[in-house]
Every structure is written in C-alpha cells, then in structure tokens.
Amino acid sequence: MISKTSIIISFLSSVYLFSQNHKKINKIDSLQTAKDIQKFIEEKNIDYTITVSDKLQYSNQCSTTSDSLNFRPWIKDDFDQNGLTDLLLTGNTKDEPKTICILDMGNGFNTKKITRGSLYETCAFVTTKDGKIEYKSNKIQSRQGYFSNLQTDHLIYKFGEFIEENSHPKRHNILELEFEASSCYGKCPSFTLKIVSNRDIEWHADTDNNVNFQKYFGTYKSKLSQEQYKKLIEIINYIDFENLNEDYSAGYTDSATGTLKITYDNLKTKNIRDYGMMGTRGLKKLYDILFDLRGSLGWEK
16 A cells, blocks of 8 residues: 555655756756856856856965865856756956856846955855855955954845845834935935834935935835835845844945834834945845835825
8 A cells, every 4th residue: 555655755756857857948058168158148248357267266365265165166056946047157357256146037137246345255155055055255344354254154046136045034023114324425325214014104315315317305205015015024024133233334434324223023123233234135135125115106295
C-alpha cells in the first residue's frame, strides 16, 4: 500500500520536473564566456564601467579575502523568481570590482547595482547560497572613516529592490510615521511627512521641493490609497525597524539627513537618524517610497 508521504513526495517531484522542463529559456542562458557577457552588456547598454573577466582585480587590501572566498565572477539564477534566468555579475572597474544584477523582466532587462561603492564600504564580495545573495563587506561606520569587520548581509529581491532578507517579519500595529529630510550642501529637498493610521498624510514642504515641474512650499494634505498604505506598512514591518540602529552615518560630508520616527503597538516609538540616508538597503527603499509620495498624490493646501 502506498503511503500518503510517498504520494506527496512523488507529486512534488513531478511539479519540480515540470517546472524545469517548462522553464523559459532566455538570452542569459546562452552566455557562457566572459567575451559573451561583455558583448551582451555592451549591446544592451547595461553598464559601460564594467570590464568582464575570468580574473577579478582587487587591490592588495582586499585580494587576500577575495582569494579565500574563491567566488565566481558571474552566477546565473532566477533571483526575482519570475521563471527567467538572471545574471549576477562582478566585473573590473578603474577602482575595486563592482557587482550588478541583470534581471530579465520578460519585457526587457533591469539592472540593479549590488555593491554600494567606496563611500559606504570597502572590500565588497558577492556570492550566492540557495539562490540568494550573500553580500560580504567592510562597512564605513562614520565620517571619521571607521570600518566594521567583514559582515555578511543576506539579500533578497523584494519591493523592486535587493534588500536585507527578513525570514520572519513581525506584524506591528503602525500608528504613525514621521519622516524629515534635511537640506544639504546643494539642492536636496527639505520637507517633513506625517502619516497616520487612517491613511491621512501631511506634507510640509520647506526648500527645493520641485515635483512634477511644480514648486511646493508650505503645508499640504492628502490621503493614501489603501494599496499605497498597505505597501508602506508592509515594507516598514519587513525591514525589522524595531531592531535597526538609532543612528547611521555615511562616510562623507555635505549630505542630507533623514530622521524617522515610528509610533507603533502600545505607543512605543522608534527613532532613526540617518546621515546620508543609506543606513540599510531596506531603509533606502523606504526613503525612496516616501520621497516618491510627493509626486504621486493629489495635494490640497
């Protein structure tokens, strides 16, 4: 007599084989050599700063770690889980090697930068495990140039970006969000957003708030759609805001500061000050959403 467990295993095996046999073949599947990939990125005008090679050219500072990791310059996998092969590519540049991920979206290719550059970190190395990206780097922790030890972030493609993976996001009751973006040495918009749980939003535009060819100054009000609010709450909870640092600082000067205050559950509060607004990838995505709200809502003064 066939057991229920055997039937389940047989069914799952059949599903797996079906998905493998019916996987959509794309251009990335055909790329086999460094020359193939170089030609591909040039034809698609993907990134003119990268030179594809079988050998990555790290500085003496990073080469020892690079050799010990023994990772490949390019890896093919379906990182966004849409059934099409993507390409995780590390190539040589005039500085340290950098990594991008070329995603086949079905109707074109979308490139995401994975390494963050020398202003944020040194000695960045990108590998994969179980179809997910393992990102190892020495992070710059302050404008005085202090560096962390080699840290590993597990990245997942979510909300249209690669951000830190959270396998078990909590569902906090978000009561209110306040976000302030400061001015900078240049043309950084200075403004404050306040969003409450009934989806009301208030925008106080200070300086350099030029959105959709219109200049805003003063206080405006609007309301988020249910979809916009749901997306916002989802990413706030996913980035595990409760356990993030209260202070982040990029390793350069003359930048803007983002200040975030989240009131949640039984009137708990979480405050985050982020000079450079690059504290984590998840925070950066949240900031992008908040900045974009200025141009995606109808405002009344």
